[in-house]
Amino acid sequence: MDKKVSDGPPVAHYDLHIDGRDVPCDRVMDSFNPYTGERWAVVPDGQESDIDAAVAAARRAFDEGPWSKLTATQRGALIRKLGDIVARDAEILARIECNDNGKLYREMLGQWRYIPEYFYYFAGMADKLQGDVVPSDRTNFFIYTRREPVGVVGAITPWNSPGLLLVFKLAPGLAAGCTFVVKPSEHTPVSTLELAKRFKEAGFPDGVFNVVTGQGTLGAALVKHPGIDKVAFTGATATGKRIAASAAQNLTRVSLELGGKSxxxxxxxxxxxxxxxxxxxxxxxxxxxxxxxxxxxxxxxxxxxxxxxxxxxxxxxxxxxxxxxxxxxxxxxxxxxxxxxxxxxxxxxxxxxxxxxxxxxxxxxxxxxxxxxxxxxxxxxxxxxxxxxxxxxxxxxxxxxxxxxxxxxxxxxxxxxxxxxxxxxxxxxxxxxxxxxxxxxxxNAYRVVSFATPFGGFKESGLGRENGVDAIREYTETKSVYVELTGEPRDPFKLG
The missing domain is CATH 3.40.309.10 (Aldehyde Dehydrogenase; Chain A, domain 2)
Known part of the structure; x- marks a missing residue:
């Protein structure tokens, strides 16, 4: 199909989104509507230095920024507000994805009208994420566990349903207390950049949600970055295997939603x-x-x-x-x-x-x-x-x-x-x-998913689960805390 760059509707221009700000990029790439062949958007073609800046911003927000100081209930309130904004703008976001990947508007509109339910579900779960009191085998110890956020998440999303498949990761990750750097597909980056604008309106602190668009090599840079604590990827199985191998070099946790032949x-x-x-x-x-x-x-x-x-x-x-x-x-x-x-x-x-x-x-x-x-x-x-x-x-x-x-x-x-x-x-x-x-x-049904039901694969279809209670566990670590109750000196050479 011939690609048209000289006529058609006005072309939208976008910047990277890093640390709560739009960041211009020297290099750009065009997004073409797969139905009309017309260029409809110009987006940044980022570099590894942009990944570095985005990870640093997410790291600050997680380690020391206002996000790290919010209570779980406060995080949930922000996530719910984001859901309200997405619900308000569902028609806009649906049209954007139609322009980017050619899917039916009626399907995309239904999808974007449903996406807020993911934010509402996990907003409610944010302050229900609790540990356990562990019965101790010693009379002088009180033991409990905490579920804490895994840290900075590098999310790499595909071109077929970029908004929905990002939210599969984003909603539970935010509820757990993580921060994000997202590298969307170079074929469909615009809805992710548009979603970034709505984070600011919802009141999220700077650095919680960062977007770096560009070619596939940026995804590789994100995966191997030492500042990333977890990689969440949806895409082809072959790519997922490469991501798992690269992430293993830093023992970075991964969740992979991969291919199927169902x-x-x-x-x-x-x-x-x-x-x-x-x-x-x-x-x-x-x-x-x-x-x-x-x-x-x-x-x-x-x-x-x-x-x-x-x-x-x-x-x-x-x-x-x-x-x-x-x-x-x-x-x-x-x-x-x-x-x-x-x-x-x-x-x-x-x-x-x-x-x-x-x-x-x-x-x-x-x-x-x-x-x-x-x-x-x-x-x-x-x-x-x-x-x-x-x-x-x-x-x-x-x-x-x-x-x-x-x-x-x-x-x-x-x-x-x-x-x-x-x-x-x-x-x-x-x-x-x-x-x-x-x-x-x-x-007696097919192709039904829910925010409340785990989704993921066996064998080479992936690792981990998205949606439901299982999903938020993918974005947390379990910490065990032992509290000595007597305050009496103990034999330093005796365990326990």
Missing amino acids: PNIVFADADLDVAANGAIAGIFGATGQTCMAGSRLLVQDSVHDELLERIVARTKEIRLGNPMDEATEMGPVANEPQYHKVMEYIDVAKADGAKLCCGGIGDPDLGGFFVQPTVLSNVTNDMRIAQEEVFGPVLSVIKFSDEEDAIRIANDTRFGLAAAVWTQNIHRGHRVAHRLRAGTVWI
């Missing part, structure tokens, strides 16, 4: 209309650009042909177009490299013997990086298309014979992020859910 399992007794709708939502929602995408559709052989026919018929009716149009059901792929990656995977699948039932081509008439929603049948689980994450609107349909066969195929992957089971047999639903090696399993 199985959507349909048994013969399922309601096929409902299952077909769930399969389509699971892979074509967000143009298939979600880590939890149900990219493998496992169908029991006795209903395979019937379900495939229904899915293909509905897939051919999916309306592609302007993400801002309410009638549009699927937008473009978010950027040019991803567009080419998706098209290459379709070619590989066909060469390996998969049958193209529909889609499989771009759509030059629409402009942008459109890939027609694609359904592939005759897929076996050993094909690359069934084992590697495509991150696009490509569904692989795989037959299975019985329950054991379905579980075997579903678990035969290096990933373990999500899965779904479609059946009207409640016993089977629970039985299969318990045996699937995945962090989230839906029964």
